[in-house]
Amino acid sequence: MSTYDAVPATPDHIAIEHRVLELWEREDTFNRLRAQNAGGPTFSFTDGPITANNSMGVHHAWGRSLKDLVQRHRAMQGHEQRYQNGFDCQGLWVEVEVEKSLGLNSKQEIEEYGLDKFARACRDRVAEYSAVQTRQSKRLGQWMDWDRSYYTMTDPNIEYIWRFLKECHDREMLYRGNRPMVWCPRCGTSLSQHELIDSYRDRTHPTLHVRFPFLDAPEEAVVVWTTTPWTLPANVAAAVDPEAEYSAVRTSQGIDWVMTARVEDLFGEGADVVRTAKGAELVGRRYRGPFDDLEPGAAVEHRVVAWDMVAGDEGTGVVHIAPGCGGEDFELGKVEDLEVLVPVDDAGCFLPDYGFLAGLTTADAADPVRAHLEQQGVLVRSGTIEHRFPVCWRCGTDLIHRVVEEWFIRAEPVRQAMIDAAATVNWVPEQYGKRMEDWLRNMGDWCISRKRYWGLPLPFYKTESGEFLIIGSIEELRERAVDSLDGLEELHRPWIDGIRVRTDSGEIAERVTEVGDCWLDAGIVPFSTLGWGRESFQEGGYAAGAGEGLTQADLPDHEYWEKWFPADWISEMREQIRLWFYSQLFMSVVLVGKAPYKNVLGYEKLHDETGRAMHKSWGNAIWFDDAVEEMGADVMRWMYALQTPSQNMNFGYGPANEVRRRLLTLWNSYAFLIRYADIDGFTPTYADLEHRPPSATALDRWIVARVDETIATCDEALSGYWTPTYARAVESLVDDLSAWYIRGSRARFWRPESDVDKDAAFRTLWYVVAQTCRLIAPAMPFMAEDIWQNLVRDRAVDAPDSVHLAGWPSAGTPDTEAIRAFALAQTAISLGRGARAQGNRKLRQPLREAVIATPDADARAAVESLREEIALELNVKNVRISDAVDELLEVEIVPNFKVLGPKLGKDIPRVQQLLKAGDYERSGDDVVVGGYTLTSDEIELRTRPREGFAVADEGGLAVAVDTELDEELEDEGLARELIHFIQGQRKDADFEVADRIEISVTADARLRRVLDRFGDEIRRETLCTALAVEDGVTGAPFDADGCTGTLAVRRTS
RNA sequence: GGGCGAUUAGCUCAGUCGGUUAGAGCGCCUCUCUGAUAAGGAGGAGGUCCCUGGUUCGAAUCCAGGAUCGCCCA
Secondary structure, rough: OOOOOOOOOOOOOHHHHHHHHHHHHHHHHHHHHHHHHHOOOEEEEOOOOOEEOOOEEEHHHHHHHHHHHHHHHHHHHHOOOOOOEEEOOOOOHHHHHHHHHHOOOOHHHHHOOHHHHHHHHHHHHHHHHHHHHHHHHHHOOOOOOOHEEEEOOEEHHHHHHHHHHHHHHHHHOOEEEEEEEEEEEEEEEEOHHHHHHHHEEEEEEEEEEEEEEOOOOOOEEEOOOOOOOOOOHHHOOEEEEOOOOOEEEEEEEEEEEEHHHHHHHHHHOOOEEEEEEHHHHHHEEEEOOOOOOOHHHHOOOEEEEEOOOOOOOOOOOOEHHHHHHHHHHHHHHHOOOOOOOOOEEOOOOOOHHHHHHHOOEEOOOOHHHHHHHHHHEEEEEEEEEEEEEEEEEOOOEEOEEEEEEEEEOOOOHHHHHHHHHHHOOOOOOOOOHHHHHHHHHHHOOEEEOOOOOOEEOOOOOEEEOEEEEEEHHHHHHHHHHHHOOOOOOOOOOOHHHOEEOOOOOEEEEOOOOOOOOHHHHHHHHHHHHOOOOOOEEEOOOHOOOOOOOOOOOOOOOOHHHHHHEEEEEEEEEEEHOOOOOHHHHHHHHHHHOOOOOOEEEEEEEEEOOOOOOOOOHHHHOOOOHHHHHHHOOOHHHHHHHOOOOOOOEEEOOHHHHOOOOOHHHHHHHHHHHHHHHHHHHHHHHHHHHHHHOOOOOOHHHHHHHHHHHHHHHHHHHHHOHHHHHHHHHHHHHHHHHHHHHHHHHHHHHOOOOOOHHHHHHHHHHHHHHHHHHHHOOOHHHHHHHHHHHHOOOOOOOOOOHHHOOOOOOOOOOOHHHHHHHHHHHHHHHHHHHHHHHOOOOOOOHHHHHEEEOOOHHHHHHHHHHHHHHHHHOOOOEEEEEEHHHHHEEEEEEEEOHHHHHHHHHHHHHHHHHHHOOOOOOOOOEEEOOOEEEOOHHEEEEEEEEOOOEEEEEEOOEEEEEEEOHHHHHHHHHHHHHHHHHHHHHHOOOOOOOOOOOEEEEEHHHHHHHHHHHHHHHHHHHHHHEEEEEOOOOOOOOEEEOEEEEEEEEEEEE
């Protein structure tokens, strides 16, 4: 009758995980955990919202695994938590995907399609993918309150942002200003930096060299070069490098100024240079603009300005400046206070006041522009150029720069407060704090508007006369509304656009059309989800608006906010420093003057296993759904836990397989325990987990001490959010358990009789595996649970139903003596094996004696306590411990630098020399040298083996083995060989471990003697009930060192 | 140009407080175990700890400068 479920040789992670998910579901384990921790100390985690726009990737799984790991750990420690997951719902990414799926290709097509239908499609996409991501996250094992996720598109979230914006306005931080944008003239939309990645293509464009004649000397001109003819009508300045030398060259058209370094390329070797001058001399001179005959150009005073970014390696060394058509031009324009001419509209068509160009696109304008310049006599030459140029990823159209009006929040008023607040945060890794500070010191004003559709509607209202009003809440909107709010289904376009409001002066105001930056949506979360400033708690109230039916998240009250703000911890990838970490901090500093989080864990990027970025089009991307069903969630999670966060992670099936194999060690240890626990009917004692099991041997004490040590290491690592130290500590414990404890204790488990020793062995092994289960539970919740169910639950009285309800193990004071002693024994064993190898004696051959010699009395005592284990490991009859190191070794005394360094300082090298030369005297344990008396703590003994011994040494410890063999030892060795051989036969015949066998053997004289002497042992070890020596047996030939026989092995039952 | 990192074995990476003999996994070679076995164990080969200088009795570790790579900002 079996009490334990049989354990397969290797874990089927996938099957285990599905089984455990079902178990948790059936037993409502997560909610039981929450009930168990209710009222406990709080651990407040704010989840950074994942964009609910696509299924999640393995890089998301990294972050989610870390989040879950820490939350599970804190839960095991008894902390009450909120477990609120978040979805980011608005912004260009969602719009772009929806556009694709609807086959729309421009803003115009969206508007024709209908903003209401478009908004619904965006909401539907969020609903679809938030459901997908929820399913995936559950599969990963993440425990969250999935029914109460927050969605940033809900009315309450938007309303909180309104409130924040109004606060900014009240503090005069809000303004409307210009911003150069990268623009697709065909799609009629700006592109974000992200959309520019990989957007460069080889293109051919027209080039023009154009003269800008000086007003005070019309025959003289600066000559510029441009590849964007359409920007010339927006020219307001020409930039020169004030430090560079310029030359005036006489040509058929007059006198042309260009940078001296460019003269030869432009005019050939025989150029007629009439004058040279520093660029600075040209600065300030005014010139006739190329399109002064058009209204906008005529209104501008064109002049030469200084700019240190003028390049001398291409063009003319004079740069045409159009601040309305270029990012760098715009920045220079701000410095030089230049006019900003924006010649084209949203669709990239020239505006009506551009005369003959009006209505033309930027591309179509190239020829008319050239013709016009030629006609004006200012065109020097025209040509074409092939170069890399950014194009729209949607339609392939050449992108242009275009200055547009946007809304901004001033950074300066809060900059210092934000820096101060960031300094209160514990950044992990530390350097991320420096990055945040650098970002804050350099941050520009926050551009919060987007000329799009699916986003939070900015609550900015303007009257025809220019009066401005900002609405801070739905209530205020209701009070001021001129139109009925009945049609306002939610706070989104187009519905909100139809509501006009009345200003204080009684005028009618309409909303501006812009929506807000999605980082406002995410940044407000520490307020909007926690009920900041609210008087009443509204159950399920957060879902109002676009979140209706998607979530049951509450809209709490201010008391709740006080309880949970600021977050104890947040964690996202490093790029969030300038995104979510920033926007949260900004909004929090504005609203309450402090940081919204106390600890931050950031992590780097996830690459493929060769270190390359994962990319759909490169074919090296790994889908989460595939990964989790192939490598398993636990394996993935353990990989994430092992990963140093400040390093890029190389993720793939190869590394996963390595990790999977390492996990086998724990599994094998568990399987070993189950096998013998089942055979023996072992019943564990749950209280052992708290009070520790009884120890019968030094090995027992050692492994228990190692558990204590490991718990302490894990505690420290996890309290600092540093998972790799935790994961490595656990692996190290498991290695010790398997390689040393179990290997050294195996015989105790398969002895038939029961006694104190076997009981201690079982309880100790059970204790270590069960504690390890608890330790790995946060990182590998499935395997931990599966082992727990079989090993602990229902086997031990009082055991919790789930490892996740079992609490975190408490570290006792580690028995450091036991650990130190065993480390010495390990060294001795390792040395002994080395010595055997030197003496050419394989481990199977028993030897008479090993001698362990050390001058250190403590070390001798430590080794003494483990001599049985050492004898077993070295397969020797006796272990002799000696202080007569000289027998085996030459001894050298070296200073203990760590202790002696600070004491002796510069005398160290001299003392070291004297010791090495043997120029010292011993006085008891002390050493007198060079005028110093050194105690035993202040020196170390180094040893070298003397010639002619099978000796190995390390750190003052030396081990020799007696390699002499007599007949008895040889026979015993042969017996071992024979046992080894028979076990092989058993295995070849596929017998079960517990099957009994009979053996017939035809033996030579020597083998007969071995059978006579060691027959009992051979029968016992091979579970042989009858061993008959007879002639003429047909079977397998045995031959060891010339000792031969033929064996036949049969199963008895 | 400013900022933040990284550089350690063939590969991927640890390395705490500065301590003199720098580690792990994988790979490779040799051996071993065979009652954990598609495993396990031991041993070996393999290192200019990027370079230069400094501080120190002592530097992979701290400081300065440089090189290369990555990232953030401009």
